[in-house]
Amino acid sequence: MTGSKKSIIKHTAIVFLLTTLLLTFFSRTINQYLLPEVEVRLASRGTLQNETKASGEVKILHTKKIYSPGSLDIKEVHVKKGDTVSSGAILLTVDTSQAKLEIKSMELELLRLRNDLKDYEESLKPFDAVPYENEIALAQKTVEREKQNLDIIRAIYSKDVQDHIDAASERVKQAKKDLIDKEKLLEEKKKEAENEKEVYERTVKEMKLAIAIKDMEIGQVLENHSNLSYDDQLILLNRLELEYQQLKNQLEIYKLNYTPIDITFYEEAITIAKETLAQEEENLKQVIESYEQSSENRLRLFNAQCSLENAEVALMEKQEQLIKKQEESLSEQERLARNISEKKAEIQFKSQQLDNLKKSIPKDGKITAPCEGVIRSVGVESGQISNNQQVLFEILESDSTFSVQWLMNPAQSEHVKAGDKVSLKIKGESDIYIDGLVDEKTFSSAHGMYLFTSDISAQAEYPLEEGQEVEVTIQEASKSYDLIVPTRCISMQNGMNYIFVLRERQGALGHEYYVEQVNVTIIESDVLNTAINGYINPEDKVVVDSSKALFHNAQVKLR
Amino acid sequence: MSIIIKRSLSQGIRKLFVYTVLVLAAILLLFPIITMLCNAMMESREVIEAYAFLGSGVKIEGNIGLKLIPDKVTLIQYYNVLFRKPTFLMMFWNSVIITVPIVVGQIVVSVLGAYAFAKLKFPLREPLFFTYIIVMLMPFQVTLVPNFIMLRQLKLLGSYAAVILPGIFSTFGVFLLRQFMVQIPDEYCEAAKMDGAGYFFTFFKIILPQCKGAVASLAILVFIDNWNIVEQPLIFLDNASKYPLSVFLSQINLSELGVAFACGVLFMLPALLVFLYGENYLVEGIQHSGLK
Numbered sequence: 001m002t003g004s005k006k007s008i009i010k011h012t013a014i015v016f017l018l019t020t021l022l023l024t025f026f027s028r029t030i031n032q033y034l035l036p037e038v039e040v041r042l043a044s045r046g047t048l049q050n051e052t053k054a055s056g057e058v059k060i061l062h063t064k065k066i067y068s069p070g071s072l073d074i075k076e077v078h079v080k081k082g083d084t085v086s087s088g089a090i091l092l093t094v095d096t097s098q099a100k101l102e103i104k105s106m107e108l109e110l111l112r113l114r115n116d117l118k119d120y121e122e123s124l125k126p127f128d129a130v131p132y133e134n135e136i137a138l139a140q141k142t143v144e145r146e147k148q149n150l151d152i153i154r155a156i157y158s159k160d161v162q163d164h165i166d167a168a169s170e171r172v173k174q175a176k177k178d179l180i181d182k183e184k185l186l187e188e189k190k191k192e193a194e195n196e197k198e199v200y201e202r203t204v205k206e207m208k209l210a211i212a213i214k215d216m217e218i219g220q221v222l223e224n225h226s227n228l229s230y231d232d233q234l235i236l237l238n239r240l241e242l243e244y245q246q247l248k249n250q251l252e253i254y255k256l257n258y259t260p261i262d263i264t265f266y267e268e269a270i271t272i273a274k275e276t277l278a279q280e281e282e283n284l285k286q287v288i289e290s291y292e293q294s295s296e297n298r299l300r301l302f303n304a305q306c307s308l309e310n311a312e313v314a315l316m317e318k319q320e321q322l323i324k325k326q327e328e329s330l331s332e333q334e335r336l337a338r339n340i341s342e343k344k345a346e347i348q349f350k351s352q353q354l355d356n357l358k359k360s361i362p363k364d365g366k367i368t369a370p371c372e373g374v375i376r377s378v379g380v381e382s383g384q385i386s387n388n389q390q391v392l393f394e395i396l397e398s399d400s401t402f403s404v405q406w407l408m409n410p411a412q413s414e415h416v417k418a419g420d421k422v423s424l425k426i427k428g429e430s431d432i433y434i435d436g437l438v439d440e441k442t443f444s445s446a447h448g449m450y451l452f453t454s455d456i457s458a459q460a461e462y463p464l465e466e467g468q469e470v471e472v473t474i475q476e477a478s479k480s481y482d483l484i485v486p487t488r489c490i491s492m493q494n495g496m497n498y499i500f501v502l503r504e505r506q507g508a509l510g511h512e513y514y515v516e517q518v519n520v521t522i523i524e525s526d527v528l529n530t531a532i533n534g535y536i537n538p539e540d541k542v543v544v545d546s547s548k549a550l551f552h553n554a555q556v557k558l559r
Numbered sequence: 560m561s562i563i564i565k566r567s568l569s570q571g572i573r574k575l576f577v578y579t580v581l582v583l584a585a586i587l588l589l590f591p592i593i594t595m596l597c598n599a600m601m602e603s604r605e606v607i608e609a610y611a612f613l614g615s616g617v618k619i620e621g622n623i624g625l626k627l628i629p630d631k632v633t634l635i636q637y638y639n640v641l642f643r644k645p646t647f648l649m650m651f652w653n654s655v656i657i658t659v660p661i662v663v664g665q666i667v668v669s670v671l672g673a674y675a676f677a678k679l680k681f682p683l684r685e686p687l688f689f690t691y692i693i694v695m696l697m698p699f700q701v702t703l704v705p706n707f708i709m710l711r712q713l714k715l716l717g718s719y720a721a722v723i724l725p726g727i728f729s730t731f732g733v734f735l736l737r738q739f740m741v742q743i744p745d746e747y748c749e750a751a752k753m754d755g756a757g758y759f760f761t762f763f764k765i766i767l768p769q770c771k772g773a774v775a776s777l778a779i780l781v782f783i784d785n786w787n788i789v790e791q792p793l794i795f796l797d798n799a800s801k802y803p804l805s806v807f808l809s810q811i812n813l814s815e816l817g818v819a820f821a822c823g824v825l826f827m828l829p830a831l832l833v834f835l836y837g838e839n840y841l842v843e844g845i846q847h848s849g850l851k
Contacts, residue, residue: 005835006836009832009835009836010836012832013829013832013833013836016828016829016832020648020651020652023641023642023648024645024648024649024651024652027645027648027649028645030642030643030645031645034642034643505799506798506799506800507646507799507800509645509646509649509800510800
């Protein structure tokens with residue numbers, strides 16, 4: 001080993017040892033700076049204080065409110081807030097002259113309305129349709145008469161002409177029918193001739209084919225029948241030639257016997273029918289023209305037709321007039337009925353208003369106290385005009401009490417019962433704190449919640465107002481638990497609740513603190529504390545606060 | 560000529576084979592140290608993620624993947640060990656307190672004992688030395704209970720002396736040095752005697768100077784052996800604050816796996832430095848003592 005290597009190793013060892021020594025010397029100091037500082041609390045046995053908060057308001061029982069019976073001109077108010085009044089004491093005086101004038105004015109208006117109603121009722125009469133119906137009956141008679149007149153003119157002047165026209169028309173029809181029949185016959189014959197020609201051609205073709213076959217058979221006999229004797233061949237050949245000649249003769253006879261159907265006759269008959277039709281149509285035309293040429297007859301007939309039409313128009317006009325008049329009458333009646341009902345309602349309303357006005361004027365122009373008590377509030381001043389139903393006075397009766405009422409939903413109020421302690425914080429310029437009891441618990445179906453009442457009549461010396469906001473705190477002790485720790489010391493990881501418990505051990509630097517992570521189950525909690533289940537003892541210290549994040553077995557120092 | 564080429568070729572192939580085997584063996588032996596050095600430069604999160612299976616309790620089948628390349632090279636673990644773990648430093652000094660007296664004490668005792676067995680003639684010398692060898696061959700666990708009873712009788716249990724004293728009187732040092740001293744010729748001792756030197760003079764002036772290498776090698780071996788001591792402190796010491804660093808390493812839990820690697824490196828450093836410093840003495844001492 002070289003000296004330099006040894007030297008390096010020696011120096012390295014010295015540096016290492018010195019560094020270690022130095023760090024060891026400062027280790028406690030460094031440790032004090034780096035260790036998490038924790039605050040601990042003792043786990044304990046005990047109960048939880050469940051606090052339920054609600055918002056309520058002050059209610060005053062047994063107060064009497066005096067409302068303004070109408071619009072009153074206040075002449076003078078005789079009492080002020082805090083005054084003690086006896087039953088029947090005069091509270092205020094009213095000026096009634098204006099109200100009386102108003103009553104007179106309303107009576108006059110009511111009379112006017114009743115007169116209007118009477119006028120409308122008289123105007124309401126049913127519609128008279130008799131004159132219009134008489135006119136329609138007359139118009140109907142005129143129409144009947146004109147119809148008869150037209151029929152007579154038609155019967156007298158056009159009977160012969162009509163007969164001629166009818167006869168000519170009948171002949172034209174006959175000629176047309178005849179022409180159509182002949183055209184149909186011609187078509188049938190043409191089809192028949194085509195069929196016969198087709199049969200003829202097919203038969204000729206067959207016969208020619210049979211002749212050709214015979215000719216071929218003769219040729220075969222002449223060439224190929226060597227196995228037959230000469231005589232047999234000769235006999236066979238003669239027989240075939242005979243049959244051949246017979247077939248040729250049959251074809252010639254058939255051709256000679258065939259005669260195609262002649263349709264010329266039918267075509268000529270159609271030409272004749274057409275000429276007859278044209279002649280008849282010309283005849284009909286002449287007859288009609290001769291009828292139209294008799295102008296006198298036409299004029300009379302036209303006049304009669306015009307008269308009839310005029311009479312019919314007149315009848316329709318009369319009928320429409322009647323319908324229109326009926327509709328107008330109905331509309332008028334509806335309008336009158338509406339007016340009448342409107343006037344009746346108006347009269348009823350005005351009558352009621354008049355009655356109210358009469359009632360609203362206090363007797364002798366004075367309003368008196370209905371009961372004995374203290375004036376809590378005065379709603380008007382002298383010279384003012386009060387509104388209808390305005391609260392003029394509120395009198396706190398001699399036997400009045402205060403209470404606080406609040407609503408709580410069924411889940412919240414499950415454990416709250418009559419007799420539980422409540423702390424009431426009545427908010428105002430300076431908050432008032434009162435301890436009381438729950439006096440009543442009733443279900444309010446209107447709110448779907450429980451209504452609680454706490455009577456605070458005993459504290460009536462406080463200057464309370466109805467409707468003052470109250471913060472209600474209901475305290476309820478839970479059952480006793482073995483382990484209760486501050487809620488803030490519980491943490492959650494992966495769905496498991498855990499706490500850090502302070503432990504002591506003998507470490508390298510002597511006695512040291514460390515934390516142990518203990519899984520716990522939460523049973524119940526209040527605002528500050530939680531009852532838990534877990535592997536810790538009631539006298540163990542649990543970590544409630546730490547200056548740094550903690551982990552299982554982490555060394556810590558106490559705050 | 561061809562014979563020479565063939566021979567040199569076969570020698571080359573043999574060398575290549577031997578070197579390959581040796582390199583592979585070296586890699587295999589160094590692999591845990593390499594793993595430790597690499598993992599010591601990782602963040603705790605990375606180490607825990609890489610070796611999470613160690614604490615899962617799940618039976619691992621197949622090859623276990625070791626992570627050697629850090630995602631981000633950092634010395635945070637060394638910072639944690641040296642600044643945030645005073646336990647490490649305290650236990651380091653515990654190790655020093657235990658190891659250094661053992662080394663010094665064992666050298667003193669062993670040198671004298673070995674001299675007596677090697678150069679002095681007294682009755683039952685050989686049977687006594689044989690007994691020494693027998694005791695040396697016995698594993699520690701055999702003498703554990705007698706040691707424990709004796710220390711309790713002496714009321715030394717729980718003190719550093721409970722670990723140091725049995726360490727000082729280890730038989731291995733006597734054996735090692737005796738083997739070395741036997742090889743020193745007796746003529747040196749006889750010549751000194753003739754010149755009027757006594758036993759101690761002969762020992763200090765003649766024998767001991769010649770045994771420097773063996774003493775150094777003994778010191779290295781004893782230091783390494785006792786630096787890694789685990790069982791004795793666990794049994795004889797009742798206070799964790801007196802445990803040496805070797806015990807601390809075995810108690811680092813899974814959540815501090817990153818720190819464990821850095822601790823391992825720092826723990827290894829003193830033993831390595833001692834070994835490197837006395838490497839030549841060690842080889843020499845082992846060669847001449849016949850342990851080779």
